[in-house]
Amino acid sequence: MSVENGIGASVRRKEDQRFITGNGHYLDDMNKVGQAYGYFLRSPHAFAKIKSIDLSAAKAAPGVVDIFTGADMVADGIGGLICGWGITSKDGSPHNAPPHNSMAVDAVRHVGDQVAFVIAESLEQAKNASELIEVDYDVQTPVTNIAKALAPGAPQIHEEAPGNLCYDWELGDKAAVDAAFANAAHVSKIDLVNNRLSPNPMEPRAALGEYDMGSGDLTLYTTSQNPHVARLIMSAFLGIAPENKLRVVAPDVGGGFGSKIFVYAEETTTIWAARKINRPVKWTADRSEAFLTDAHGRDHVTHAELAMDNDGKILAFRVSTQANMGAYLSTFASAVPTYLYGTLLSGQYKIPSIYVEVQAGFTNTTPVDAYRGAGRPEATYVVERMMETAARDLGMDPTEFRLKNFIQPDAYPYETPVIMTYDSGDYPLAMNMAKDMIDYSGFAARKAQSEANGKIRGIGTAAYIEACGIAPSAAVGSLGAGVGLWESAEVRFNPTGSVTVFTGSHSHGQGHETTFAQIIADKLGVPIESVEVVHGDTSKVPFGMGTYGSRSLAVGGSAIVKAVDKIVEKSKKIAAHLMEASVEDIEHDHGVFSVAGTDKQMTMGEIAFAAYVPHNYPADLEPGMAENAFYDPLNFTFPAGTHIAEVEIDPSTGIVDIVDWAAVDDFGNVINPMIVEGQVHGGVAQGVGQALLEGVIYDEESGQLLTGSYMDYCMPRADDLPNFRVATTNTPCPSNPLGVKGCGEAGAIAAPAALMNAIVNALGKDINMPATPEKVWRAINNN
């Protein structure tokens, strides 16, 4: 029996109605009676000791309610911000995580670091008063570049991190790799920079803190992807309030891409201050603050080498990376260049041995943490630029080189030399589909045509793999994670047959209100309009881990399925009682319960009603119809696929025109194809942004952020992008009940490598991201 609006249908999104009519509830749309406005005085220097702060003139300014500094928070016993993932260095020592106060105590370490929090009756008054604060800075020489920060003699940013080193980590069998290289017929090498990015969700971060003096309850409304995790950290590590007295609500959130996972100084200070002044306090970042303080992404410098035999078979892979952590270690920063990066360096390939070492260090820049893909785009960029370089060195077609080295469809489960066990996939299928879609074999003719028109054409491929559905708690725990990465769900029937689904996942654009409702509609036969999905409020939903790492459906959706299974089990008992049959004889099909071999049946709605009106229940049947589940995944999921980009470059301007894009992704089973395609489009666009347009740039001498607004940081616009051709292959994931793999990050993972390979193919020489017209023009003109 198929169900309307069930699994596999491109159901139009339930949440859209409020967004297209202007009735969404984003953070800054909320206001509380008696609310005051907070504004942060921020450091104008990249690195300085604070000798003194004089607040007297500012406190006397019109409208000022109060002003707080880092010293006030310390005096109040508020702890520092933490990193939740411990990395162990080669020598067995734990990573260096220097203190990270919400507001500076004795030094500022990046431009934009928090110095004071001014609270006033209006935002304008708070801003005006902040200009009257006198800070006596002892300005130090900053360092923003990771290679320079890790070099001898660099400015020392934290006493606790000698040489600015956070950790020096390794993974893989170094001896085996060295031996393979010693005997290799061919060795290819590449040097890469993975440019620093600013995530830029369109809704800036914001917080609204409220204190109820009567109950002692604190409520923080905030732009979070994971409100329970925020509550846990603020309670357990910062000591803002006991968990039972702190409620964190993330209403409609306008995009996140990772940047709203983290527990930041501003949100923490806002909720703390609300209690201090016993009034609601609201803080909303402007875009400049977002550039200065939203955790950045990427910023790697990498050298990689590939060893091959005479036939072009890969023997070993050796990678060395320096990763910029910024001024402080953000919430999950340490995991990104290690277990989310090194573990993916086998790509889609059978590589007998791999060795990776990563040095992570501090600089006088905004902290760096997970941004869409988090480690996996960096890994894919290294692997796929490497593969194309190696193929070129060998004189082979890059797709043929890949096909020769792919893990084959019959090889699963496949254990890589970097501790991942791939569970399913068909890499040759996706690659061949993508080649057909883009007419790969016709490229030479198209290139000749371009040449005749005075243009340079290139084609480039990325065969990516990622590990998502983050993540099995035991696995991540053994690798240093401080948390488990399961997910929660509750499926609650109302007596009239409608359903409320509570999920620990959080939607900030992904369409969970629709996708999760489709699961309920499909499994329990409830009309989709009768299903309400609730998320983002710690006082409503069971403790959940939130949304990141393309985990919502694979982990959160699986928790919902587990709760549905319990609903079905209970419904069978009720059905058996009401239809006077044995439980074993009750059959269930999409919300219809029938007695085997008879025409007796009841619908889910009838059973739910009976569950709440148990007039003739036996003593051992519990009333009500609501079930809870926590689901801990058995493995990561491994979405993979091939993206092929084709570009045409105008040599007179250096402008790169993306003329075609074919994306073939294996996401396992798909619940809502329309939403999945949209996720691919958006991911590819962010990857194209990284490859062509975006890059956070600091002035190395002063440490000033040069790309602090949309006038300096180039966001992809509609006219920068093509239409995308998107298709999926569907090898079901064997480790979760929905057979799904996760689609949120794939585009951003695949795109930079595919596009840069196309540009390198056109130019015939290496070039670093972003491939701006100037850079491309200079490459063409050897200038």
Added chain:
Amino acid sequence: MTTVSMTVNGKQVSADIAPNTLLVQFIRENLRLTGTHVGCDTSQCGACTVHVDGDSVKACTMLAVQAEGADVTTIEGLAQNGELHPMQAAFKENHGLQCGFCTPGMIMSAVDLVKRNPNPSEETIRTELEGNICRCTGYHNIVKSVKAAAENMGG
């Protein structure tokens, strides 16, 4: 303080405001019409786009007093008698939005775009939307939405 009066979504409104109040602040804070969003400080993102006397305007680039006597339409005023504007309907039908934050501004710009270009090419749509930034959709489905709406609006 100064008094400003205008028509917003068909209703006459009037308020005493500081003369430096931006139109977007007036709309969001005085009128509490929060569908018009603020996504940047530099008039780049377009999330605050509204119509002033029928033309799309970034409401962060204009003082409220400059709209004195004007006829202003915000996203809340686009649907008529409970029926979605064809542009709104097209965004929903074609998955032209994800997080929804840029959407009101995007829709307001798109309505003006189609008014001026009743039968826009894909290239025209992409060029015309240059002043509205979306981080979620990659614009693919936004372009599709605008095209579909233009057809439905009889272009």
